[in-house]
Amino acid sequence: MDNNMIEDIIRQVIDDLSKEKIIIKQSNNTSNYGVFDNMSDAIDAADIAQKKLYELSIDERDRFANVIRETILKEDNLNLMSLMAVEETAIGRVSDKKIKNKVAALKTPGKEDLKTNAISGSNGLMIEEYCPFGVIGSITPTTNPTETIISNSISMIVGGNSVVFSPHPRAKKTSILLIQMLNKALVESGAPANLITMVKEPSIEATNEMMKNPKVRLLVATGGPGIVKTVLSSGKKAIGAGAGNPPVVVDETAEIEKAAKDIVDGSSFDNNVPCIAEKEVFVVESKADELIYHMQNYGAYLLINDLDIEKLDKLVSQENGKPKTEFVGKDAKYILEKIGINVSDDIKLIIFKTHKNHHLVTEEMMMPILPVVPVPNVDEAIKCAHVAEHGNRHTAIMHSKNVDKLSKMAKLLECTIFVKNAPSYSGIGVGGEGSTTFTIAGPTGEGITSAKSFCRIRRCVIKDSFNIR
Numbered sequence: 509m510d511n512n513m514i515e516d517i518i519r520q521v522i523d524d525l526s527k528e529k530i531i532i533k534q535s536n537n538t539s540n541y542g543v544f545d546n547m548s549d550a551i552d553a554a555d556i557a558q559k560k561l562y563e564l565s566i567d568e569r570d571r572f573a574n575v576i577r578e579t580i581l582k583e584d585n586l587n588l589m590s591l592m593a594v595e596e597t598a599i600g601r602v603s604d605k606k607i608k609n610k611v612a613a614l615k616t617p618g619k620e621d622l623k624t625n626a627i628s629g630s631n632g633l634m635i636e637e638y639c640p641f642g643v644i645g646s647i648t649p650t651t652n653p654t655e656t657i658i659s660n661s662i663s664m665i666v667g668g669n670s671v672v673f674s675p676h677p678r679a680k681k682t683s684i685l686l687i688q689m690l691n692k693a694l695v696e697s698g699a700p701a702n703l704i705t706m707v708k709e710p711s712i713e714a715t716n717e718m719m720k721n722p723k724v725r726l727l728v729a730t731g732g733p734g735i736v737k738t739v740l741s742s743g744k745k746a747i748g749a750g751a752g753n754p755p756v757v758v759d760e761t762a763e764i765e766k767a768a769k770d771i772v773d774g775s776s777f778d779n780n781v782p783c784i785a786e787k788e789v790f791v792v793e794s795k796a797d798e799l800i801y802h803m804q805n806y807g808a809y810l811l812i813n814d815l816d817i818e819k820l821d822k823l824v825s826q827e828n829g830k831p832k833t834e835f836v837g838k839d840a841k842y843i844l845e846k847i848g849i850n851v852s853d854d855i856k857l858i859i860f861k862t863h864k865n866h867h868l869v870t871e872e873m874m875m876p877i878l879p880v881v882p883v884p885n886v887d888e889a890i891k892c893a894h895v896a897e898h899g900n901r902h903t904a905i906m907h908s909k910n911v912d913k914l915s916k917m918a919k920l921l922e923c924t925i926f927v928k929n930a931p932s933y934s935g936i937g938v939g940g941e942g943s944t945t946f947t948i949a950g951p952t953g954e955g956i957t958s959a960k961s962f963c964r965i966r967r968c969v970i971k972d973s974f975n976i977r
């Protein structure tokens with residue numbers, strides 16, 4: 509079977525799903541493997557599941573996390589969900605979605621994340637442990653629809669929780685497919701049914717209902733500023749993983765060709781939708797042309813005509829300056845065609861020289877468009893990067909060998925992720941050290957979230973015993 513045939517079959521499955529021909533039925537018919545008609549049933553089922561999970565050992569929870577990993581890593585599942593996410597949301601690249609789904613399965617930490625703090629002394633023993641919240645409500649974005657569900661499910665279940673997801677309505681079918689796939693595998697491995705749930709028709713109303721339900725003890729929002737603000741105003745404990753506008757600084761000490769390749773690779777990854785992806789570059793004037801020359805050799809198309817740059821900005825921006833949804837995560841080739849420029853499939857990024865206040869510099873666009881701003885020196889570049897990041901304190905990237913300037917930028921921008929001399933995705937474990945997450949909680953401070961981020965710390969004390977020294 510060739511790739512076209514496989515894609516045709518997947519499209520048919522997607523079509524059938526949209527007509528609700530395919531929803532896997534569980535034998536007792538109480539749920540469709542985690543997918544419910546209404547929110548209160550989805551929460552009640554997750555609540556029952558969590559209580560059963562809490563009875564089981566941490567090794568069992570870790571085993572369930574491994575079941576999720578194995579299910580995702582099956583080549584057919586990986587292909588299906590990656591293709592389906594791109595088909596349904598019309599965002600991103602299938603090959604990059606596969607990398608992201610794979611890293612979510614492989615590099616989200618398991619039980620090793622939950623380290624007990626113990627003190628023994630003359631007065632006995634004290635332990636502090638990471639314990640479950642109960643049912644977690646997790647709101648997920650269109651840009652990483654499957655990655656966020658995979659990574660958060662692993663972390664939350666390892667932490668002893670169940671989770672009700674509120675996916676973006678435009679990622680409904682993909683989320684249903686994934687949640688049913690995971691629940692089926694979990695149930696078959698002996699896990700409680702409905703550890704992961706959602707409603708059949710996600711909507712803002714359903715999300716609001718979820719936020720108000722007293723059985724939901726923790727809210728986690730992965731998305732833009734609106735939803736982060738909403739969960740933080742809910743009166744419940746909330747984790748907010750919000751927007752970024754990651755700047756890149758390149759100074760005269762950087763290896764310019766390598767910097768050019770890293771920037772093109774990071775910025776074009778999944779067509780620039782990751783919140784961590786390079787969104788604008790500030791380069792010292794003396795190296796700007798050399799950087800741009802090499803970027804062109806690594807797959808960037810340079811716009812030189814002011815009229816084309818203006819046409820591009822108008823094409824992809826709404827009146828209020830926000831990105832037009834229909835261009836978020838689209839291929840560079842597709843966007844260029846719309847302004848009358850035809851390029852080969854090798855082109856994965858659009859670049860142009862501009863000034864620091866250009867709208868495409870200041871706005872988070874989530875498209876393979878990367879403005880390059882030449883500035884007189886590295887101090888000015890760091891200053892501009894600070895302004896362009898808008899205090900999100902999310903992600904920044906710097907290409908430099910100057911330790912003092914690297915430290916200066918890291919301290920000034922205070923980002924959750926600061927990547928030096930590598931593509932931005934090194935910051936979430938793709939080619940770099942460290943674990944992964946697709947919920948990077950800058951605003952509420954958990955940072956690179958993992959099982960412990962979704963747990964409560966509880967203390968247990970025994971007086972005058974178990975001090976055996």
Ligand code: NAD
Pocket residue numbers: 647648649650651652674675676677711712715716730731732733734735738749750751752782783872946947948949950
């Ligand atoms: P979005 O804010 O439009 O939607 C995110 C989720 O919130 C969706 O499920 C949506 O349905 C829901 N939502 C939005 N407004 C709501 C409301 N008023 N009431 C109830 N639910 C609401 O974002 P998006 O376009 O899907 O994702 C892109 C944004 O998310 C970017 O800003 C990106 O930087 C950010 N993001 C951040 C992280 C992170 O880890 N920090 C990860 C991925 C994406």
